[in-house]
Each structure stands twice: as structure tokens, then as C-alpha cells.
Amino acid sequence: MPVGQGIWPAFWMLPTDRVYGDWPRSGELDIMEYLGHEPFTTHGTLHFGDPWPNNASVTGSFVNQGKGLNEGFHDYVLEWKENSIKWFVDGYLYNEKKPSDLSGKNWPFNQRFHFLLNMAVGGGWPGNPDGSTVFPQNYQIDYIRVYDLVDQPYIVGAQKVNQGEAGKEYKIENLPTNATTAWTVPEGATITTSSDKSIRVTFGTSSGAVKALVTTPCGTTTLEIAVKAEGALAPSITLEDFDTPGKITRKSSTGVFSDNAPNPGKSSINDSDLCGKYARSSGDQYDVLVYTMSDITDASQFTSGEKKLYVDIHTNAPIGSTILFQLENSNTALANNYPTGRHSRYQATTKKQNEWERIVIPYLDRPDQSVPNGSVNQLIILFAPNSFTNHTYYFDNFQIYARGVSTGVIEDKLNRAINIHPVPTQDELTFTVDGYKMNNLEIFNAIGNLVLKKGNIQSERVTLQVGDLPAGQYSARITTTNQLTTTRKFLKI
Numbered sequence: 001m002p003v004g005q006g007i008w009p010a011f012w013m014l015p016t017d018r019v020y021g022d023w024p025r026s027g028e029l030d031i032m033e034y035l036g037h038e039p040f041t042t043h044g045t046l047h048f049g050d051p052w053p054n055n056a057s058v059t060g061s062f063v064n065q066g067k068g069l070n071e072g073f074h075d076y077v078l079e080w081k082e083n084s085i086k087w088f089v090d091g092y093l094y095n096e097k098k099p100s101d102l103s104g105k106n107w108p109f110n111q112r113f114h115f116l117l118n119m120a121v122g123g124g125w126p127g128n129p130d131g132s133t134v135f136p137q138n139y140q141i142d143y144i145r146v147y148d149l150v151d152q153p154y155i156v157g158a159q160k161v162n163q164g165e166a167g168k169e170y171k172i173e174n175l176p177t178n179a180t181t182a183w184t185v186p187e188g189a190t191i192t193t194s195s196d197k198s199i200r201v202t203f204g205t206s207s208g209a210v211k212a213l214v215t216t217p218c219g220t221t222t223l224e225i226a227v228k229a230e231g232a233l234a235p236s237i238t239l240e241d242f243d244t245p246g247k248i249t250r251k252s253s254t255g256v257f258s259d260n261a262p263n264p265g266k267s268s269i270n271d272s273d274l275c276g277k278y279a280r281s282s283g284d285q286y287d288v289l290v291y292t293m294s295d296i297t298d299a300s301q302f303t304s305g306e307k308k309l310y311v312d313i314h315t316n317a318p319i320g321s322t323i324l325f326q327l328e329n330s331n332t333a334l335a336n337n338y339p340t341g342r343h344s345r346y347q348a349t350t351k352k353q354n355e356w357e358r359i360v361i362p363y364l365d366r367p368d369q370s371v372p373n374g375s376v377n378q379l380i381i382l383f384a385p386n387s388f389t390n391h392t393y394y395f396d397n398f399q400i401y402a403r404g405v406s407t408g409v410i411e412d413k414l415n416r417a418i419n420i421h422p423v424p425t426q427d428e429l430t431f432t433v434d435g436y437k438m439n440n441l442e443i444f445n446a447i448g449n450l451v452l453k454k455g456n457i458q459s460e461r462v463t464l465q466v467g468d469l470p471a472g473q474y475s476a477r478i479t480t481t482n483q484l485t486t487t488r489k490f491l492k493i
């Protein structure tokens with residue numbers, strides 16, 4: 001794959017006979033679409049429905065863990081049956097659609113289609129190239145093959161694991177009975193049980209590929225999953241605990257709020273003195289509590305799961321009550337223009353009543369894709385949205401968790417002081433750290449190996465020559481003279 005802002009290669013299909021009429025009534029079938037500024041991700045899409053603006057689409061996306069799809073060749077496979085379409089990358093199933101997924105619209109895909117291959121530059125989806133885009137770019141295709149359908153083997157298993165996690169199963173579906181399999185796992189991982197059909201793996205600290213080399217009398221095929229071994233989530237920033245000054249500021253609320261309520265039932269989960277108390281307004285279907293905030297500088301870390309929101313809750317609402325968090329841009333999100341300005345939503349349900357529980361708020365969706373990851377400045381909490389209930393919610397210890405970080409407040413301050421440019425880079429990379437002196441700078445490749453190091457820098461600014469590094473994603477670990485450490489990612493092209 002090529003790489004860079006505004007580059008948009010695709011492998012797709014259009015209807016040959018247009019049995020149901022013009023686009024999109026007769027369908028469009030996108031086997032592979034990829035945006036050059038997101039080199040880890042590929043998309044498989046069906047277009048259908050009525051003429052624009054009432055056209056519709058359903059998409060599944062695949063994120064290759066730890067390694068850009070611009071590195072090396074990958075197999076993009078569409079398995080197409082009557083009333084069933086599946087998308088694979090390297091033998092990994094990431095998307096499947098059936099007529100029931102089209103919201104009652106006609107399924108136009110049981111007809112003849114033909115291939116199109118192209119690489120667009122610019123356009124509505126990726127936006128235009130900018131000063132960082134390097135030309136020429138190459139979209140290289142080794143082969144296009146059409147097979148009569150025999151259900152092909154594919155690999156199933158987790159793309160993300162925790163470092164040290166044990167017993168993770170990887171297995172092959174549709175394995176031919178006469179096949180043998182040779183398995184390989186990332187460095188530091190061990191296979192604890194193994195057969196031709198499946199393995200169980202205990203991971204070390206390294207990310208890498210789980211591969212199955214499947215051999216039959218007809219030949220050999222490699223199925224693989226790039227697996228990211230992540231550090232454990234740990235508290236990074238406390239946004240509000242009501243006993244000490246908070247890092248978020250309440251702007252408004254529909255219900256009645258108290259920010260110095262006595263703890264209604266101290267327990268091992270929360271034995272602090274004070275907490276927030278919120279009496280939901282029964283007259284408001286969408287009761288909202290609004291905070292302004294400045295501690296989320298890259299909201300994509302929350303949609304990816306690299307960071308998570310945690311909160312302690314104590315409520316008289318029934319078990320199973322919904323709590324919804326929205327990250328927003330206050331300049332564009334107005335009361336009456338949902339989903340505009342709503343970057344992302346996170347939702348949890350309660351599992352206890354009248355006692356404290358610690359809740360992680362998992363990512364739900366991204367209502368407005370156009371909100372930049374760096375523009376979130378508002379947090380909305382909706383207790384029991386879409387209801388007319390009037391329960392009381394005590395909450396406390398509202399925290400951001402990050403992976404493998406224990407001194408998060410310091411790291412966050414340091415993080416905001418760092419500037420890296422240009423990103424992506426081709427030849428050299430300049431680091432400036434406003435207000436700190438750097439001591440060491442270490443560059444790690446996508447699988448965690450140290451590839452470049454500069455020590456004893458003793459300066460706010462340093463330039464590294466990176467022209468000799470292969471293209472890909474790297475992490476830069478910056479250590480200051482006062483022993484603060486943080487890590488930043490960058491892309492080498």
C-alpha cells in the first residue's frame with residue numbers, strides 16, 4: 001500500500017447489468033479501501049439503497065495491530081455467496097454482511113459484478129494531500145485471483161492481548177481434513193497446547209504475528225493475525241475525586257448536583273469522605289450533566305482502548321441502569337443539533353444497587369466523525385438517558401486509565417510540552433520539549449526493538465536522522481534530565 005495524506009487506493013466492484021437501476025440501487029461492493037493517513041486500517045463496504053441523498057452503506061473495518069498495511073504485501077479476500085459476503089485480511093475474517101444487515105433495503109448483490117482497481121488522490125473521504133504527502137506513491141498488486149468457492153480456511157483469535165496473558169486460543173475454521181498446520185507465535189510467547197486446528201498461547205511482552213502455515217496436497221497457505229501485546233491499564237489522571245481540587249469544571253446540569261456530598265456508604269471500593277451527588281430530573285428524558293475539560297488531548301486514544309474512563313458509582317437506580325459519557329467539542333455541539341460536535345460516546349450499565357462499584361466505561365460509537373481528535377473540551381454525563389426516572393447517583397474517583405503508565409499526571413504534562421516534526425517523516429525528525437531538558441531519546445520499532453538511541457542530550461531540542469529506518473510506525477521514548485519519561489508514536493515513510 002502507498003502511504004500519506006490524501007492517498008486513497010481501492011479494489012472494488014460495480015454491477016455489470018444494473019438489474020435494479022443506477023447507483024446505488026444495483027449495489028457497489030468495496031473489497032478493499034484504504035486511506036493513506038491511516039495506514040493500519042482497511043475497510044470493506046456495501047453500498048445500496050435509494051439514489052443520493054438517500055443512499056446507504058454498511059462498512060466493516062480492520063485494524064492491523066502494530067504494523068502498517070503499507071509494510072509488505074497482504075491478502076485482501078472477499079468471499080461471495082448468495083446472500084452472504086465476507087471480508088478477510090491475511091486469512092482473518094473481519095466483516096460479514098447478509099441481506100438482514102441492509103435495514104430492509106433490497107440486496108442487489110446476487111447479480112454479475114466486475115472489478116475496478118484505482119488509486120485516487122484527494123476526494124471527500126481522505127481529504128486532499130498536504131505538505132506531508134510524498135510523491136510518487138505506489139499501489140502494488142501482485143495478483144488478482146478468482147476461485148470457485150470452497151469454504152477457505154481462516155484464522156480466528158484476539159488481535160489485542162495483555163502482556164503476559166495466558167491461554168489465548170487461536171483456531172482455524174474450515175480447515176481441510178487432510179491439512180497439517182505449522183504454528184508460529186511472537187517473540188517471548190509460548191504455545192501451551194497445539195493441534196492442526198488450534199493452539200493456546202501465553203504471551204510475553206512483545207507484539208507480533210500469530211501465524212498458521214497450512215499445508216494440504218493442493219499447496220500451502222499462510223493465515224496470520226498481527227497481535228498487539230498491551231501493557232495493563234493503570235490510573236493515569238484523576239479528573240475529579242471531590243476531596244481534592246478537580247481537573248474538570250462543571251458547567252451546567254439538568255438535575256440537582258452537590259459536589260461535597262458525604263460518602264453514602266464507605267467500602268473497600270471507595271472509603272473517601274466526599275463524593276458527587278446527582279439527583280436526576282424525572283421531567284427530562286435526556287438529563288445531562290456538563291463538564292468542561294482540557295485533559296484529553298487525543299481522543300482517539302479512548303476510541304482505540306489505549307485509554308479508558310473509570311468511575312465509582314453508588315445509586316438507588318435498579319441494576320442495569322445505563323450511564324452514558326460523551327466527549328464533545330463545545331464550539332460545535334449544541335443542545336439541539338445531535339450528532340454534530342459529539343466526538344465519541346462511552347456507555348456502561350450498573351451491576352449493583354445502593355453500594356459502591358467501580359465501573360469502566362467502554363467505547364460505544366463515534367456519532368460525528370468530523371470532530372478532530374484534538375478538539376475535545378467537554379464531557380457530558382447522561383444518567384439513564386431516554387427515561388423519565390428520578391434516581392440519585394453518587395459518583396467519585398473519575399479517572400483516566402492508560403496502558404503501562406503509573407505517573408500519568410507528570411507524563412501528561414510532559415506530553416503536552418513535546419513537539420515532534422515533521423510527522424510523518426522521511427529523513428529527519430526534530431524533538432522540542434518546552435520547559436524540560438531531554439537526556440535520552442530512544443526509538444523503538446513496531447515490535448518493540450530499540451533501533452536508534454541518542455544519550456546525554458542536555459537540551460530542549462534535538463534532531464535525529466531517521467532516513468535509514470524502514471518505513472513504519474515507531475515509538476519515541478523521551479527521558480528528561482529530571483527523570484520523567486514518556487512515549488510518543490510517529491510514522492516514518
Ligand SMILES: [Ca+2]
Binds near residue numbers: 241242243275397
Ligand atoms: Ca472522593
